[in-house]
Amino acid sequence: MAWWNKLFGDSGPSDQAAYYDEGLALIAEDKTHEALTSFRLALKASPGDVVVLQQIAMAYTRIGMTEEAEKTYRHVLQKDPQAAGAHYGLAFLLARSGREQEAVPHLRAFLENAPAGQEASEHVSHARETLAGLTGEAGRGGQAGRSEGRDEPA
Numbered sequence: 001m002a003w004w005n006k007l008f009g010d011s012g013p014s015d016q017a018a019y020y021d022e023g024l025a026l027i028a029e030d031k032t033h034e035a036l037t038s039f040r041l042a043l044k045a046s047p048g049d050v051v052v053l054q055q056i057a058m059a060y061t062r063i064g065m066t067e068e069a070e071k072t073y074r075h076v077l078q079k080d081p082q083a084a085g086a087h088y089g090l091a092f093l094l095a096r097s098g099r100e101q102e103a104v105p106h107l108r109a110f111l112e113n114a115p116a117g118q119e120a121s122e123h124v125s126h127a128r129e130t131l132a133g134l135t136g137e138a139g140r141g142g143q144a145g146r147s148e149g150r151d152e153p154a
Contacts, residue, residue, distance in 0.1 A: 016045035032062045050076045054085045084113040107131040
């Protein structure tokens with residue numbers, strides 16, 4: 001593991017990439033707490049990296065630390081107001097916490113800068129459906145709760 005190498009003095013410019021890759025591998029194995037440690041080490045090697053910060057926010061969300069996730073997404077947006085992933089993650093955190101109207105501008109910002117490609121298409125569709133539910137049926141309230149469930153981590 002990258003942190004083991006760091007412990008024994010094997011450090012270099014690729015530390016950030018090694019920790020980050022390790023974090024992604026651990027997330028894939030559902031080892032979220034361990035992944036969070038790796039992402040924090042990647043951030044230490046590359047302070048302020050918005051890609052790493054977004055992974056940290058997602059890990060916080062997965063382990064139920066939603067306040068920390070929200071703070072981290074907002075920090076990313078201070079550094080990069082166009083960060084589509086941060087808008088997406090923050091929108092669904094806000095919607096789940098009952099702050100649907102605060103989520104609307106973040107859904108719109110995500111859709112304005114949505115990533116292209118097959119992997120992103122499900123997230124784009126989800127955001128569109130949720131936005132339509134929040135803005136088109138504002139008086140019904142329950143629509144957002146039904147569509148946001150797909151954003152839950154597995």
